[in-house]
Amino acid sequence: MTKEAIFTPVGKAAEELAAPKKSGKKGASLYEKAVDLPEPTTATPAKLGLKKGQLLEMFESMVLQRRFEERAMQMYQKGKFGGFLHLYIGQEAVSTGTTAALKDDDDIITAYRDHGWGLVRGVSARQGMAELFGKATGCSKGKGGSMHFANVEKHFWGGYGIVGGHIPLGGGLAFANKYKGLDRVTTCFMGDGAVDQGALHETMNMAQLWKLPIMFIVENNGYAMGTATRRHSTGELWERALGYGMKHRVVNGMDVLSVYEAMKEMAADVRKDSMPWFVEIRTYRYRGHSMSDPQKYRDKEEMEEFQSLDPIERLKTVLLDKKMATQKAIDVIYEKVEEEVMDAVEFADNSPFPEDSALYEDMYSEPNPVFHR
């Protein structure tokens, strides 16, 4: 019997595993990079049809998502609330570019890293923070918490906690839109870990078969919890589309303009053809999987490299370079957001917890349901 190691990755991952790490640093992560970012778009905002006002809104939204989570993390550490807290920090260009590109009644559904998605789809900072605190004033009345932000009225169908479990739901949203003849595109977001789940593949098959108006979009942030993408999934993620003959695209998720451009084009295509897409948006999360993650699977250099590509800084540079905003105007946005987030913290802190009677509410639709006792 050979002494070859078993259960190690093959292909590109194995090559990287064998190659000496550039930094040569002991304890460094196994791979050169968590994700290979494709080139960002070369289109100018003007060419993309984005006006100054829209860009400033996008910038403010990204700053809000960032500051909201930084403060949420502090509140968690202060013991203001418990449970899980999965932060989106680093990935804000994806939510922001997507919602800017979609129509307001296009549907969005995602997994548990969902705070940013709530904030871009009408969950106020107050409602979001109150949900984290488990308060009655939260977007899901304090019954969902961090993983279950939602604003169904604004077509954000929520965050879901079973990896891959919400993907068939996304398929169903698109199915209903097609059934009813509604001109809506469903965007079903997932992490790279969900790509390995059977639920995705069953849904992709039916979506292609039934020509569902949906985009399956992977936010590949390099890690499924602590397992690098190349160690948990064979080949490239986007290649999953090939087996289903599905349209596909790889997008730079650290650049909001690239996300906007790609989503705009694909959404228009879905509306025209009612055929699904499989999209891999490459991005990076700066924080751990959750609050209890010591992050031993990656090194500081990698983090610094991606932080140097920060999507907020990048858009800020565009705004300054194109003279769409002065540094002073940028500073005002930061101040405004800081105020909004601190107000949200205060609101959440002062809000009441749900009444005891709420325990039995929202289980069933009927007014007087029977509970087994």
Add this chain to the structure above:
Amino acid sequence: MAELQFREALRQAIDEEMARDENVFIMGEEVSEYNGAYKVTEGLLETYGFKRVIDTPIAELGFAGIGVGAAMNGLRPIIEFMTFNFAVLAADQIINHASKVKYMLGGQVSVPIVFRGPNASAGQLGATHSVAYESMYAHFPGIKVIHPSEPGDAKGLLKSAIRDNDTVLFMESEQMYGLKGEVNEDPEYLIPIGKAAVKREGSDVTLVTHGKIYHTVVKAAAELAKEGIEAEIVDLRTVKPLDMDTVIASVKKTHRCVVVDEAHPFAGTAAEVGYLLQRDAFDDLDAPVVRVTLPDVSAPFSKPLFDAWFPSVKDVVDGAKHVLYKS
């Protein structure tokens, strides 16, 4: 009233509800071109077309979840499983999603969906095609579980299930599809979910049951009558919500109870009814409640072993005599 087969009663219910509400559609393996693995959906394709009578790939997790998402987004899906043994592959969608989405989003959505198909054993089909799942699903809040025994109940309850605004599991049996019974043909005839029915009156012992094994219990009651023992049969029809009022009213009359349940014994419907009787009708009982269930063993194939495995008329008769201290 008309005499219809169980499958015809189900078809009539589905047909009437699809005619009534265009948001109702049916989806599952072989429901469309094949006319249904057990011919429940026969002819529906002709009436409603491929848009509303949809063949799926063999992908229970996927199509169950597509149903849940469609229900969230305004439709009223009927998801047919070829058997509930296959629905185990979709358990994440039923248990983690259909039953919970409304609550965890603070009431922002509803999931008006029916998952239906045959449940429990149907003869010598081996271990993986013979399981009774009703108690397992009844365990979870947010799910209603219906398991009727006769065509008339099946129609009235399936119509209520389709009109219900939440998740309902509707269980049938391969061995009952050909069974005939009186069926009310009024399209507005509904049987409320969660109401048991006294199917035979008697003063000596209460036999509580549901689903296919009801028919074993009917035979047992006839045997008991030959010996001068008059059994009252309570057909639960709905497992959850469980109608204990009807069970207790009967036990107050007979003071003795046998629960006959075509499932394994651990934490099953029989166990639950037994617990509730000791809690709420302790003083009315003249004997400890007895349950007749499958053994704690998977379904065997071999005919003699299968017969030993499946509760018999004699098992029910013996149970009744046991609580009457006549054994």
